[in-house]
Amino acid sequence: xxSTRLQKLRSQFDALRIDAFLVTFLPHxxxxxxxxxxxxxxxxxxxxxxxLTDGRYADQVxxxxxxxxxxxxxxxxxEEAHRRKLVQAGMRIGFDGNTLIFDQVLQLKKMFPxxxxxxxxxxxxxxxxxxxxxxIDRITRAVGITDRVFFExxxxxxxxxxxxxxxxxxxxxxxxxxxxxxxxxxxxxSGERGALPHGRATAKKIRHGELVTLDFGCVYEGYHSDLTRxxxxxxxxxxxxxxxxxxxxxQTKAIETSSSGMKAKVLDAVAREHIRKHGYDKFFxxxxxxxxxLQIHEPPRISVLSTATLExxxxxxxxxxxxxxxxxxxxxxxxxxxxxxxxxxxNRSPKELLVL
Numbered sequence: 001x002x003s004t005r006l007q008k009l010r011s012q013f014d015a016l017r018i019d020a021f022l023v024t025f026l027p028h029x030x031x032x033x034x035x036x037x038x039x040x041x042x043x044x045x046x047x048x049x050x051x052l053t054d055g056r057y058a059d060q061v062x063x064x065x066x067x068x069x070x071x072x073x074x075x076x077x078x079e080e081a082h083r084r085k086l087v088q089a090g091m092r093i094g095f096d097g098n099t100l101i102f103d104q105v106l107q108l109k110k111m112f113p114x115x116x117x118x119x120x121x122x123x124x125x126x127x128x129x130x131x132x133x134x135x136i137d138r139i140t141r142a143v144g145i146t147d148r149v150f151f152e153x154x155x156x157x158x159x160x161x162x163x164x165x166x167x168x169x170x171x172x173x174x175x176x177x178x179x180x181x182x183x184x185x186x187x188x189x190s191g192e193r194g195a196l197p198h199g200r201a202t203a204k205k206i207r208h209g210e211l212v213t214l215d216f217g218c219v220y221e222g223y224h225s226d227l228t229r230x231x232x233x234x235x236x237x238x239x240x241x242x243x244x245x246x247x248x249x250x251q252t253k254a255i256e257t258s259s260s261g262m263k264a265k266v267l268d269a270v271a272r273e274h275i276r277k278h279g280y281d282k283f284f285x286x287x288x289x290x291x292x293x294l295q296i297h298e299p300p301r302i303s304v305l306s307t308a309t310l311e312x313x314x315x316x317x318x319x320x321x322x323x324x325x326x327x328x329x330x331x332x333x334x335x336x337x338x339x340x341x342x343x344x345x346x347n348r349s350p351k352e353l354l355v356l
Contacts, residue, residue: 001134003067005032006049008127013046016120018094020045020087022108025099027294028124030222034064041077042068043086043093050086052077078104082111089114097121122299129291129299130313135223136337139292139315142179142225143335143346145218149173150229150349157233157356159208163188166214167201174218183217183224183296194230194328197286197321208234211244211328217296224296226317227347228333231354240330243280243322244353247330250274250320251351254288255336258318258343264306271320272304280322283329289317292335314338315346 009021009032023029023042030036032044033051037060041052051068053061058072073080081087089112095105097119108117131139153169167186174182189199191210199213206212210233217226230247232240250271257270268288275284287303292315300308302316310316319333332351336343 001132002032002034005127006044006067009044009124010046012123012126013094016094016118016123017092018118018120019091020093021120021123022093022095022100022117023124024104025096025124028096028099028128031124031128031294033068034066035061036064036222037061039077041081043081050081050084052080078107078111087112087115092116092118094118094120094123096124125299128293130311131293131315131337132313135293136313136315138221138223139225139335140346142183142218142220142223143227144348145174145177145179145220146216146225146227147347147349148177149216149218150214150227153214154231154354154356157206157212157231159233160205162203162205163190163193163201164203166206166212167216170214170216174216179218179220180222181219183219183226187213187215187228189213189329190233191328192326194330195323195325197323197329197331206233209237210234211236211240211330213329213331215331215333222294224292224294225346226292226296226319226333226335227349228319228321228331229349229351229354230330230332231356233356236353236355239324239327241353243324244330246275246278246280247320247322247332248351248353251318251332251334254318254320255334255343255345258310258316258336258338260310260312260314260338260340262310264300264302264308264310265304267310267318268302268304268306271318275320275322283322283324284320285323286321289319289333291316310338312338312340 188201215228254271289302291298321331323329
């Protein structure tokens with residue numbers, strides 16, 4: 001599988017006018033090589049793939065990294081690449097300009113003065129955006145864990161419980177059911193705090209009559225899930241029920257519309273237009289969704305500014321929301337796989353307004 005991914009990377013070399021690609025960003029390195037450790041460097045040329053790491057991973061790479069020439073070093077990975085002459089004078093080497101820090105670029109230019117290092121952002125992302133069935137299976141497993149936890153934590157959501165306690169319960173249960181980690185810091189936003197799209201959990205206690213937005217996910221074998229549900233604790237206010245119905249309809253329309261070949265900005269517009277028709281467009285303050293995989297946010301971006309076209313195998317989130325300052329908010333999010341002629345919803349958590 002990694003050999004196919006390497007070949008897809010190499011197939012871009014001519015168009016990018018490079019002789020090799022330097023892989024420093026760990027999610028990219030994992031995608032291309034299988035390495036799941038915390039310190040590694042890859043150099044992919046037209047005919048070879050070199051992998052460098054330190055002694056902590058000497059045994060791990062034997063199991064994870066296949067088809068690469070591996071070098072173990074106690075020192076700097078860049079210096080080892082120099083010592084091994086893995087980079088030759090006159091080469092044009094691409095790197096991910098979004099992730100390699102400026103000091104590292106300066107270090108490389110000083111170490112290899114006769115080599116041209118060229119920022120080529122989104123090179124690996126273009127390949128990784130289209131998931132194979134093995135990747136989709138891992139994401140589905142991560143989604144399954146998150147769905148299971150959503151069902152399990154519903155009985156805990158009561159007046160008097162703090163947002164922090166609820167977030168801790170979510171994290172604990174995801175780990176208990178096989179997750180490697182949380183996908184991101186769990187969002188629990190109750191009452192007026194629901195108007196914060198990324199409201200981190202606080203010591204605030206949940207009160208009767210409030211909406212509670214839960215946004216959480218986990219990591220399974222490196223792949224992420226991302227779920228948002230908004231529930232009511234006690235009888236919700238009329239305004240809460242109204243905006244919930246609008247958001248749910250907007251999400252449903254977007255899911256029913258999404259398909260391979262569709263412009264991402266058009267998909268965003270489907271949900272945004274529905275919310276606009278009901279007078280709440282200025283309260284939908286983020287993009288409709290994002291790609292999902294080895295990173296929690298990756299291409300394609302589903303927004304009014306996106307230039308992407310959806311492809312079969314993209315895994316994206318669809319998550320419209322309405323956020324009313326001083327009142328609260330609603331967001332509903334699912335993870336979906338783009339297919340020919342439609343999409344596949346991975347989540348199984350209910351989406352009707354649950355009154356707890």
